[in-house]
Amino acid sequence: MTSVRRLVSVMSVMLLAGAFVAAPASAAPPDTPWRKRHWPQTQPWQVDEAVALNGKSGPQPIDPQRYELPDTMTWDDYKPVPGTKWADPSVRGSERNFNGALVLVDYPNQPFVVTQPAGSTIYGNPSGVQNLARNDVPGFYRDFLNKPGALNRGHTIHEYWMEDSLGKFGIELSAFGVYQMPSKSHEYGIEGQFQRGAGCPAGDTCNRNLRTDARAAWVAAVGEAEVARYDFVFYLSAGQDESATWQEFGPMKFTTKEDVTDDWGPPDTALPNWNATRYVDWTSWQASANIWPNATQGSSLQAESSGMSTYAHEFSHILGVGDNYNNPYGIPARRDYSGPWEMLSRGTFNGPGGPHSRWLIPGTAGSSMGAQHMLRNKMKLGIAGPVLNLSRDALATSGLVVTQVTARSAGSGGINVTLDGGDRSPACNDPLCDGGGYDNYTLEVVDRMGFDSFTPDSGVLLAKTKNADAAPFIWTIDANPQDIDKVDFVLPDGTPQKMTIGDYRQLSDALFHAGTGSGSRFEYVDTANRLHFYVLDRSRNRKGVLSYDVAVRSLDGAGPATRAVRAFPATARRDSAGWARCTIPVRNTGAATDVFRVTAPGASLPRTVTAVPAGRSSTVDVWLFGRNRASVTVTSESDSAATATTTCRVTR
Structure with a gap:
């Protein structure tokens, strides 16, 4: 099945420890402040796949994952980086x-x-x-x-x-x-x-x-x-x-x-x-x-x-x-390290037709359009875009950080979190083990455009990295670590051969996506290293620039800011299919930008985490089917004592 065609991305606005820091004006679309994406109305600059779901009955994923294996891609998958002439x-x-x-x-x-x-x-x-x-x-x-x-x-x-x-x-x-x-x-x-x-x-x-x-x-x-x-x-x-x-x-x-x-x-x-x-x-x-x-x-x-x-x-x-790649047929088995997302891993194989088309002369298929380098390698080469440098210890002191990151193909960098004192992950020896010994986490956004057109998906790419080139020195965090269960090739006698657990295409569905029901995950907790990552929201500007709001916090400290929240009741009417949507107002009455978790037993929630700047309001959608009332609780991720409960009620 042909994948959804993605457009482009660029880094624009940062929130550092709750304070807004604007990127260069050229990096952001006009009149698109961060808060606008947290209101229910569709803005004209939000050219987004999710917008196409409007009008459908019931809750819909805000960021559905639609990955495509490299093997089925064609040259129609290529999308240019707008406003550039890099081939000149x-x-x-x-x-x-x-x-x-x-x-x-x-x-x-x-x-x-x-x-x-x-x-x-x-x-x-x-x-x-x-x-x-x-x-x-x-x-x-x-x-x-x-x-x-x-x-x-x-x-x-x-x-x-x-x-x-x-x-x-x-x-x-x-x-x-x-x-x-x-x-x-x-x-x-x-x-x-x-x-x-x-x-x-x-x-x-x-x-x-x-x-x-x-x-x-x-x-x-x-x-x-x-x-x-x-x-x-x-x-x-x-x-x-x-x-x-x-x-x-x-x-x-x-x-x-x-x-x-x-x-x-x-x-x-x-x-x-x-x-x-x-x-x-x-x-x-x-x-x-x-x-x-x-x-x-x-x-x-x-x-x-x-x-x-x-x-x-x-x-x-x-x-x-x-x-930075493995032997896909090695014994004992070992998961690939950074897969199709990195030029120095199997992203080299990217191109129409994927890995089994690389024998053509001239080389016009697989291996003709390799992935960009991941953030760790761009930083080493001195070619990364804007990078937000954080540390595990500093996060425990400052509190969580919320930022917007856009796709690397259009100039974004991303986030680098230093693991002060080293990796605290326990020893492990299963095929999915990263092996330990890492120095950082990196977070970046991949969109299927430019040389990333032949990567399998668009979304948030999270990885552990080492400072030294001791492979694996980049370990992609897989949002879907289960066996992808796809056929690699068919033997001459007709026997299908599945992709091994070490095949790089196991990471085709590795990217994180915003919201619930996407087919992927929107958060990742590393308890040993005391870090929690969130993928909060996504949007595209009028040029098709893809952006993700993300957050990272320490599990060991919320910072000095006071955390508080208020939530207000809302009512809704049922549609012809029996669904009712309440739009619950949420106000951050604390002293810093915060991430809030939403729960509503018996209801459907397109998102369960949302970020709201200090002193600002946003909304969360709560969907009901077959019931007339739900209790809605909004709680600060920084301070569980900062919580508010309200109701969603169906009027008829």
Whole structure:
């Protein structure tokens, strides 16, 4: 089922420890003060999915979760970031425009796939581009990766980094080659770690260093002075990459390793047709013989099937951030760390068709539109938007904080809460355990637009983070930790294979949503670390900018402010379906902004927590069906003694 199309977001107004602090005027829509979202009438600036529910009988979720698995996405899912032209190559990074070299290499046994006829390889590639002259390949891949065009649908590496960094980092690419390597492709692809030393044909020498030979060829052609001009190097290898083929052309194609056919085997008949691979025991020999994308200081290695996101992922390593993903088939099982929400996790796989479409050449499907970096990594890279920095100890002294956060694609940062003195979580060893040792919590908003268009959902993303890159150093808090119970693929014999508990798509429904009945959660309590997070409300402005009101408080202190509340009775009439809605006025008579919990036994509540600034009033909806009266209690989350009780009554 196609997901609801989401629009855009930006950070606008903050409430720090009960005091309003305005963000730059350009970040917020005109005439949209925070309190307006707490009145029942629909404002013209609230272009919102929930508005479409108006007129339906009975209570409706204010923020329904409608996630979509990456596998079913198409290019129609892409939504641009309004008011930006990040793909424009003439717009340079405001802090740094990185000068990169794209160095292309092929092999005596493996020409560039795009120079071959359509569908002519064992993988059924190339697709869409074929029969190029060898001399034209460098320019083709330079433009495919970094010049807006029809084949890349206008999306580039430069665009990714400009959007992700809010215009701070740009990328320029110059292409070199094609240089033919002195050895066969599989002598570089079959190496000691993932193949565990197995599968090298007789007479060949495997585990060769592709970077060493590629750089030597490049230096021989252009000289050391030219090579020194570049900030980094992308080495582009002819052919497939193993990351995108080990599963699709291994266990997904053959039920057992003994079923692998000769055409997928090695040129040496003394070797089996299968070989060892990274995450599981076997794949076809042909898949195992492909290179695996990777990065070291100053350079990265990709293949023709590597989508544009792979380059963004590897460039992140060049900038100094590590990997943050698991083995989805590991024993013992371990949940994925940050899933589809983070470029240095499996957000690299995002793009039309999802993870099982990453073997196409050129890479125009999965791995073509990777997720932005999560807040922790943006902070490390120095590219985060406005960040509200809090600490566990300070919250106990100041009292709760209410703030508005908008989606990262449109420039938002988020919240970082430091765990003073370290993570107090108890030891655990189940598959869903985060492992402990974290330093912070981060909270940010994801909306399906820009490079986040191919994330599964829009909502609030909560995570625990470490300061050091000791994976897992980002652990997404899953609002739906139960098994997602979806089929991953079907074996050749027709047996469906469910996603493992370690599959990154288990986190497709991880985001928090406002209100009740959303299909997700609106609050999260970490008792050990003495923190309570709330997702209070959501709205969009006239441009479609998505915002969430959120709050965080310490369980160990409410701060010095006096807490008090009043609630007033309301009456309602039944509609034709028998539902009656009372709009209960609530006034914060305390001295600071507060979050209040609403209870009404026997009634339906679209929200059970709401924030009200000091001295202001708001309303909560209470729905009745089959009864004429309900008692409504409103209680401060900061001080349970601050409470008020009133009534909802049906007049007829």
